[in-house]
Amino acid sequence: MKNAPIAVLLVNLGTPDSPKTPDVRKYLREFLLDGRVIDIPAPLRFALVNGVIAPFRSPKSAAEYQKLWTDRGSPLLYHGVDVAEKLQHSLDEYSSKETDKSKKQKYIVRLAMRYQSPSIPNVLSELQAMNPKKIIVIPMFPQYASASTGSVLEKIMQLVSKWLLIPEVSFVDSYPTDKKMIQAFALQGQELLKTHDYDHYVFSYHGLPQRQLKKASSHCKIGTCCENFSAVNRLCYRAQCYETSRHLAKELGITEKDYTVCFQSRLGSDPWIPPYTDDVIKEMYEEGYRKLIVFVPSFVADCLETSVEVAETYHEDFLALGGERWDMVDSLNSHPLWIESLEDMVLQRS
Ligand SMILES: C=CC1=C(C)c2cc3[nH]c(cc4nc(cc5[nH]c(cc1n2)c(C)c5CCC(=O)O)C(CCC(=O)O)=C4C)c(C)c3C=C
Ligand SMILES: [Fe+2]
Numbered sequence: 001m002k003n004a005p006i007a008v009l010l011v012n013l014g015t016p017d018s019p020k021t022p023d024v025r026k027y028l029r030e031f032l033l034d035g036r037v038i039d040i041p042a043p044l045r046f047a048l049v050n051g052v053i054a055p056f057r058s059p060k061s062a063a064e065y066q067k068l069w070t071d072r073g074s075p076l077l078y079h080g081v082d083v084a085e086k087l088q089h090s091l092d093e094y095s096s097k098e099t100d101k102s103k104k105q106k107y108i109v110r111l112a113m114r115y116q117s118p119s120i121p122n123v124l125s126e127l128q129a130m131n132p133k134k135i136i137v138i139p140m141f142p143q144y145a146s147a148s149t150g151s152v153l154e155k156i157m158q159l160v161s162k163w164l165l166i167p168e169v170s171f172v173d174s175y176p177t178d179k180k181m182i183q184a185f186a187l188q189g190q191e192l193l194k195t196h197d198y199d200h201y202v203f204s205y206h207g208l209p210q211r212q213l214k215k216a217s218s219h220c221k222i223g224t225c226c227e228n229f230s231a232v233n234r235l236c237y238r239a240q241c242y243e244t245s246r247h248l249a250k251e252l253g254i255t256e257k258d259y260t261v262c263f264q265s266r267l268g269s270d271p272w273i274p275p276y277t278d279d280v281i282k283e284m285y286e287e288g289y290r291k292l293i294v295f296v297p298s299f300v301a302d303c304l305e306t307s308v309e310v311a312e313t314y315h316e317d318f319l320a321l322g323g324e325r326w327d328m329v330d331s332l333n334s335h336p337l338w339i340e341s342l343e344d345m346v347l348q349r350s
Contacts, residue, residue: 003102003103003104003105003106003133004131004132004133005105005106005107005108005130005131005132005133006105006106006107006108006132006133006134006135006136006346006350007107007108007110007127007130007132007134007135007136008087008091008107008108008109008110008135008136008138008346009110009112009123009124009127009135009136009137009138009156010080010083010084010087010109010110010111010112010138010140010342011111011112011113011114011120011137011138011139011140011152011156012076012080012111012113012114012139012140012141012300012301013031013076013113013114013115013140013141013148014027014030014031014076014113014114014115014116014117015027015065015073015074015076015077015113015116015303015304016062016065016074016116017116017117018069018073019062019065019066019069019074020062021058021059021062022058023062024058024059024061024062024065025054025055025058026116027115027116028049028053028054028057028058028061029049029050029054030115030116031114031115032045032049032053032054033045033046033049034115034147034151036146036147036150036151036154037147037151039146039147039209039211039212039215053267061304064304064308065304067307067308067312068303068304068307068308074303075301075302075303075307076301076302076303076304077113079301079302079331079333079334080111080113080140080301081111082333082334083111083140083300083301083333083334083338083339083342084109084110084111085109086334086336086339087109087339087342087343087346088107088108088109090339090340090343091107091109091343091346092107094343094347095107105350107346107350108127108130108132110123110126110127111123112124114148114151114152114155120152120155120156120159121159124156124159124160128163131165132167133167133168134167134168134169134170134349134350135160135167135168135169135170136170136172136345136346136349136350137152137153137156137169137170137171137172138172138342138345138346139152139153139172139173140300140301141174141298141300142174142175142176142178142181142240142244142297142298142300143174143176143205143237143240143241143244143298144173144174144176144235144236144237144240145208145212145237146212146216147208147212149173149174153171153173156169156171157169170349172345172349173235174235174240175341175345176240176241176243176244176247177243177244177247178341178345179341180337180338180340180341180344181300181332181337181338181341182244182247182248182251183251183337184332184335184336184337184338184341185248185251185295185297185329185332186248186251186252187335187337188329188330188331188332188335189252189293189295189329192293192327192329193293196291196293196325196327197291198291198292198293198325198327199288199289199290199291199292200258200259200260200284200289200291200292200293201249201252201254201258201259201260201292201293201294201295202259202260202262202277202280202284202292202293202294202295203241203244203245203248203259203260203261203262203294203295203296203297204262204263204264204277204280204294204295204296204310204314205241205261205262205263205264205296205297205298206263206264206265206298206299206305207263207264207265207266207272207273207276207277208237208238208263208272208273209268209270209271209272209273210222210270210271210272210273211270211271212237213236213237213238213273216235216236217232217233217236219232219233219236220233220236220238222238222273222274225239226238226239226241226242227242229242229243229246237273238263238273241261241263241297241298242261244297244298245259245261245297248295248297260275260280260283260284261275262275262276262277262279262280263275263276263277264276264277264278264305264309264310264314265305265309277310277314278314278317281314281317281318281321281323281326282321284318284323285318285321285322285323289323290322290323290324290325291323291324291325292318292323292325292326292327293325293327293329294310294314294326294327294328294329295328295329296310296328296329296331299331300331300332300333300338301331301332301333302330302331302333303331306328306331310328311328314326315328
């Protein structure tokens with residue numbers, strides 16, 4: 001019998017099909033109507049998204065998407081396409097080294113998005129038709145959150161559970177301290193670190209409503225409990241972000257006093273996890289820091305939240321206060337070590 005393939009499904013959040021307001025509205029509606037993203041009772045969520053967020057935020061977000069749109073579309077999408085192609089190539093090369101034909105393993109790598117396209121249902125149908133012996137799902141989120149990873153895994157479980165022939169499915173829940181990924185983030189900063197002197201490092205992560213962490217664990221105090229990373233808080237988003245930071249700091253050769261962790265992208269008036277990046281910018285300035293280097297370790301690809309929010313908006317805010325440098329380090333995009341890190345995740349599960 002010919003060896004059945006192993007399917008590798010990389011899943012990121014998703015992005016609009018175009019930077020035009022109707023497409024951004026369609027994207028925001030699909031995304032924000034997900035009960036894991038805005039985790040309030042459904043009627044309230046519908047009213048909030050359809051009555052307030054979609055009508056008012058779509059034109060504003062569309063203008064921001066227009067700034068980063070390229071011939072290849074949205075960066076979140078084209079970086080994902082590049083990563084999938086490069087991972088396919090690495091796995092093909094790995095397989096080609098196997099001389100025993102009966103042990104040669106074929107891999108099929110595909111990219112899907114949780115919202116909009118390429119959609120999880122379409123990509124999963126394509127994989128189903130190839131009759132894989134296993135599906136390895138890797139969400140493109142190093143740190144676990146119910147709103148991101150949880151939503152991706154739930155969607156895939158829902159769809160695959162309806163199949164008549166269900167193959168083995170292996171889910172990666174998170175990889176906040178993956179060695180090669182951490183090294184890749186640090187290496188992305190080397191160019192800037194070689195050319196400029198900085199007086200402090202900022203690690204800015206995507207934020208989350210505090211409520212989502214409290215709901216997920218009775219242990220969570222949204223505070224010093226993140227200082228220790230253990231079996232109790234191993235899937236806590238904030239604790240994972242602090243653990244990523246400790247590993248990244250070690251890789252960069254800096255100490256605890258050299259960096260500050262913060263959380264960006266707040267939406268709405270409910271409390272999100274502290275400290276907020278926009279508050280930290282002011283505190284940094286008041287503490288006398290003028291030259292900041294900023295890493296964005298919850299994003300594996302550059303996107304609206306990095307290229308516009310961090311590299312433009314926060315940059316302008318810091319300079320307006322009198323700061324001299326606010327330099328964002330590119331995300332992993334298709335860095336060779338990131339591809340190796342993904343390849344390791346696949347081979348460990350094959
Ligand atoms: C309640 C709102 C939101 C939660 C919770 C949330 C969690 C969350 N998001 C990401 C990753 C990304 N988010 C991106 C964009 C984005 N996020 C929100 C809101 C919440 N995110 C909005 C409204 C938007 C759209 C843009 C805007 O209008 O500001 C992106 C970028 C997408 C792109 O097209 O470039 C990413 C990536 C994670 C990892 C996460 C949970 C930790
Ligand atoms: Fe988000």
